[in-house]
Amino acid sequence: MDEHRLGRIRLLSARFHELQGLRVALAGACMTLVVGGYVIVTPHPTNDGAIVAMLASFVPVVAGMPRLNRYYATTFGRQVWTRSRKLPLVLGIYMVVSWSLNVGIPAIPAGGPTVGTVGLVSLWVAIRDWPWRAYYLGATAAVAIGFTASAPVGGLLPPNLTLGVMFVLLGSSMVPIGLLDHLLLVKLVKDAQQPQAATDAP
Amino acid sequence: MPTPFEYLASFDRLVHEPARLAILTALSACEKADFIFLRNLTGLTKGNLSSHLGKLEQGGLVAIEKTFEGKQPITYVGLTGEGRDALKAYWKRFDSVRKGLRRLKPLRTV
Numbered sequence: 001m002d003e004h005r006l007g008r009i010r011l012l013s014a015r016f017h018e019l020q021g022l023r024v025a026l027a028g029a030c031m032t033l034v035v036g037g038y039v040i041v042t043p044h045p046t047n048d049g050a051i052v053a054m055l056a057s058f059v060p061v062v063a064g065m066p067r068l069n070r071y072y073a074t075t076f077g078r079q080v081w082t083r084s085r086k087l088p089l090v091l092g093i094y095m096v097v098s099w100s101l102n103v104g105i106p107a108i109p110a111g112g113p114t115v116g117t118v119g120l121v122s123l124w125v126a127i128r129d130w131p132w133r134a135y136y137l138g139a140t141a142a143v144a145i146g147f148t149a150s151a152p153v154g155g156l157l158p159p160n161l162t163l164g165v166m167f168v169l170l171g172s173s174m175v176p177i178g179l180l181d182h183l184l185l186v187k188l189v190k191d192a193q194q195p196q197a198a199t200d201a202p
Numbered sequence: 203m204p205t206p207f208e209y210l211a212s213f214d215r216l217v218h219e220p221a222r223l224a225i226l227t228a229l230s231a232c233e234k235a236d237f238i239f240l241r242n243l244t245g246l247t248k249g250n251l252s253s254h255l256g257k258l259e260q261g262g263l264v265a266i267e268k269t270f271e272g273k274q275p276i277t278y279v280g281l282t283g284e285g286r287d288a289l290k291a292y293w294k295r296f297d298s299v300r301k302g303l304r305r306l307k308p309l310r311t312v
Contacts, residue, residue: 005224006224006227009224010227010228010230012228013227013228013230013235016239076242077236077237078235078236078278079232079236080233080235080278081231082232189242192245
């Protein structure tokens with residue numbers, strides 16, 4: 001057995017849940033459609049309205065999740081992994097820091113810390129799983145464009161549109177990334193199933 | 203100091219077999235996984251996978267757990283502590299062999 005194949009098996013096993021990208025694509029599509037629809041249809045869209053629209057976009061996502069869970073479990077199998085105990089703590093700290101940044105520094109546009117975090121996490125994923133998931137750099141670029149366009153200094157967007165446009169950008173970058181993650185999962189499974197491993201147990 | 207060939211001879215054969223190494227590698231990155239997942243990752247047939255899992259269970263490297271989700275029976279397989287140690291030891295030994303082989307110089311034939 002060659003080391004590359006073992007490396008692929010390990011990558012697939014370690015990132016199995018992350019690569020189930022249809023969930024991300026569904027969430028991104030719903031966010032883009034609902035928030036985008038709100039921004040286009042409403043005569044005077046506001047940032048608060050964009051948050052409500054974003055929360056409303058979770059309704060079809062929650063409804064579609066059980067079907068996707070069933071699809072992944074029956075097609076690719078089930079895997080249980082140990083969740084990090086530090087995650088809730090990290091999320092809590094992140095919420096407090098991003099809220100403080102938005103309140104304390106008016107130059108940072110609404111939602112800036114969130115998109116900044118998404119950009120950094122995307123960059124980290126691209127580097128960690130290089131070159132397999134290099135497409136995450138696209139998400140970083142989309143987020144950087146959104147952030148630059150909505151920044152008060154030299155920004156292009158009126159302040160009431162900041163959150164709406166950011167959510168649309170975020171959602172529309174989640175769709176291709178989710179689909180590409182799913183395709184990578186399919187490709188890795190296909191590669192792993194090459195006939196070489198069909199050895200009888202001695 | 204043992205030579206690379208002595209190291210090679212001392213490889214754990216239960217782990218070294220390619221299909222079993224693939225199973226253990228797949229399980230090393232998670233807590234446990236079901237039969238379909240392992241079949242997808244290793245490309246083994248049902249019978250072969252069962253046979254290899256049986257050997258690994260006999261050797262104490264994996265634990266097999268049968269449960270139900272609703273009415274559907276599911277077989278979960280996870281690495282035991284002993285299994286994780288064996289895989290770690292295998293890779294350590296493997297690296298020693300690789301380093302040892304790199305140090306060897308080819309014989310000159312006249």
